[in-house]
Amino acid sequence: MKKFAILCLSVCVLWSCKDDKTAETTTTSTEASEQLQTMLSDYSEEGYALNPMTATRAGDNRFDTEFPNVLSDDYKAKKKAYYTKYKQLISEIDTENLSNTEKLSLEVLEWDCDINLEAMTFKKDLMPVDQMWSMNLDFNQFASATNAQPFETVEDYNEWLTRVDNYLVWLDNAIDNMKQGMEEGYVLPQPLIKKTIPQFETLAKGPVEKHLYFSPVAKLSGDFSDEEKTQIKTAYTAMVEDKVIPAHQKMVDFLQNEYMAKGRTSSGINATPLGDAYYAHQIKLYTTTDMTADEIHKLGLSEVARIRSEMEKVKQEVGFEGDLNAFFDHVRTKKELMPFTERSQVIAFYDSIHDAMKPQIDRLFDKQPVTAFEVRRTEPFREKSAAANYNPGSLDGTRPGIFFTPIPDVETYNIFDKESLFLHEAIPGHHYQISLQQESNELPKFRKTLWYSSYGEGWALYAESMGKELGLFKDPYQYFGMLSQEIHRAIRLVVDTGLHSKGWTREQAIQYSLENEAMEESSITSEIERYMANPGQALSYKIGQLKLIELRERASEQLGDKFDIREYHNQVLETGCIPLQLLENKIDGWIGSYVD
Structure with a gap:
């Protein structure tokens, strides 16, 4: 009887210790997970504030008036501080008890911070305008009133007016940056300049009623009063005539009269100071x-x-x-x-x-x-x-x-x-x-x-x-x-x-x-x-x-009859965009879950 009591006590102590360790592990796991979720949420929120056009495209309209001057020293400092901050926070996360999905998010976040910080070491912003990729082209799509920028209320129309003002600050600063680029050897090839000029010319002339930036006026519906329609039309007419057309004409004049003559005859980026790096x-x-x-x-x-x-x-x-x-x-x-x-x-x-x-x-x-x-x-x-x-x-x-x-x-x-x-x-x-x-x-x-x-x-x-x-x-x-x-x-x-x-x-x-x-x-x-x-x-x-073909063939070969093309596509698509090595790691893990 005494031996049994001792045995029971030992078992109770053993399970008590086990429960304590389980509770400790669960607490640690929960704390790490909550810490990570908070960090990821903050990263997204601060990222939207830093990149308001991304927020608008996503349907988040809190930043619809904003267009940051990404060429300014102030913005660059904020951007660098943002990525540096999250690099540090990543290092403070205890990854041992995170789920595989959480670990992947952390790896993606670290890669994102690293590549953006690396990009900031180059002076590519001295060539801020081109015929294909520059921010003015993205912004112009918003101006058409058929894209992500909303035009449903009077407030929407007023917010766009403010956003245009902010965009024009960037456009003016782009000229300053290109002038600096001309002095330091960071200039576009001449054929690209030639293609860019007509894009600005189109927006440097009237009539106002047919101008791209006047397009939202055509969307005015019966939900607006006659007084509201008149106010909006007047404001948009002034915006196009007094701001948008002159700003784009200034860019046309600069490109034609100053920049073209300094344009590169070389084609590759390694012919600029940016070089092979x-x-x-x-x-x-x-x-x-x-x-x-x-x-x-x-x-x-x-x-x-x-x-x-x-x-x-x-x-x-x-x-x-x-x-x-x-x-x-x-x-x-x-x-x-x-x-x-x-x-x-x-x-x-x-x-x-x-x-x-x-x-x-x-x-x-x-x-x-x-x-x-x-x-x-x-x-x-x-x-x-x-x-x-x-x-x-x-x-x-x-x-x-x-x-x-x-x-x-x-x-x-x-x-x-x-x-x-x-x-x-x-x-x-x-x-x-x-x-x-x-x-x-x-x-x-x-x-x-x-x-x-x-x-x-x-x-x-x-x-x-x-x-x-x-x-x-x-x-x-x-x-x-x-x-x-x-x-x-x-x-x-x-x-x-x-x-x-x-x-x-x-x-x-x-x-x-x-x-x-x-x-x-x-x-x-x-x-x-x-x-x-x-x-x-x-x-x-x-x-x-x-890489996707390679991973599909690998999965098909190793899984044999167990391979399901729909599940392979699920595995790929459910991750969202991630670096290829991280995707390969995930698919190998999925294959291993069957093979093992």
Whole structure:
């Protein structure tokens, strides 16, 4: 009996100790998790305040009057302090008891802080304006009253007036920065300046009633009183006449009369003081890898050769006699591939692609977005120099995702590659990936709007490769279009590294592209100039696609009969945009959960 009592006491003490340790572990785990959630929430909140345009795009309208002067010393100091602060806070988190999802968020946050702090060590802001990527182009889309900026109330209209005032401060400061850049050797290549001038010229003239910045007035509905309509119209007329037109004319005069003469005749970024170090940073930023320019260049040459061999098969299938380059010309000019006479027919064509895919979507995708989707023509003010693009819907789903396609000349709108374009920009490309990221109940807020090009553009190019699985590419010309889009991204690996690390000229890059793809010369020229404006961005597509294909093949091979393509897509899409190495770690863990 005494022995039993002692045994019971021992057991009680043992379980008591175990319960204490469990409670201690749970407390520690809960504290670490709460600390992390608070930090992630603060990071998002402070990030929106630092980047108010991002908040507006997400449907958060608290900052709709703001457009920070990102070129100012004050803003740069705030930005550096922001990332430095969270780098320190990351180091204070006890990661031992965090969940895998929480650990991944922490790793993503650390990567985001590091890459942004690294970017701030370069003087790229001495070239703040270009024809493709600069902040004025994003802002102008808001001015159209068809984008994220709301125009539903009198307050909305007044807030936009304030935001325009703030934007014009940035625009004026951009000229000051470019003047400093002229003195220090940070200037755009002349062909890019030439493309940029017309974008400002369009906004430097009236009539007021047809000006882009007057567009919100046309949205005034019956919900506004006559007095309110008159006040808004008067205020917007003054804004366009007295502020917007003069500010853009000032930029036109500067670009034409001062900047053009100082423009570079070189094409690559390594010809500026930014040098090879900046291009290495851009490669890291856009591929989220440690690949070198030489490695990427060689990979591009290999991929171009592989895809050309696939193109040869299509050429033979359609019975074309002549070499592949002649077939490129044939595809560029084939009248049957330019069937439209009205722009509305282009939109209807994309709708028909979507209808053809719908019966197959469920076989490949378990999770599908609820955010609505539309196809629209690109706004005329940027149509001549813009590529097709996707604008995400709002976080709450009230604003749809929009696929914008430029149609500057409808009668020459060639459709040979448009099925793959729809897969990329729309479904299941950007619309699926971005909408599911924004709709996620698992991701912290900051990750819902995070963008890493190698993941996002890699997914979109991977989506193109699923065309046959989705019931498309039945016409060999459309399949050739997919190969054309893929070789286009492979060519980017060659020409981007050629331009920025191997001394290639703009003309060399154009010629290489003409010899290896079917795009018309004007489009190729715009593409090459795009790469000149933003080194490294063009690398992200193929690097990301190849990684997603590699991970799919790895999972299929190791899981065998257990492999489910829908679950693989769930695993990829539920993470949102993350660096590729972090994605690979996650997929390997998922595979291991089955194998083990």
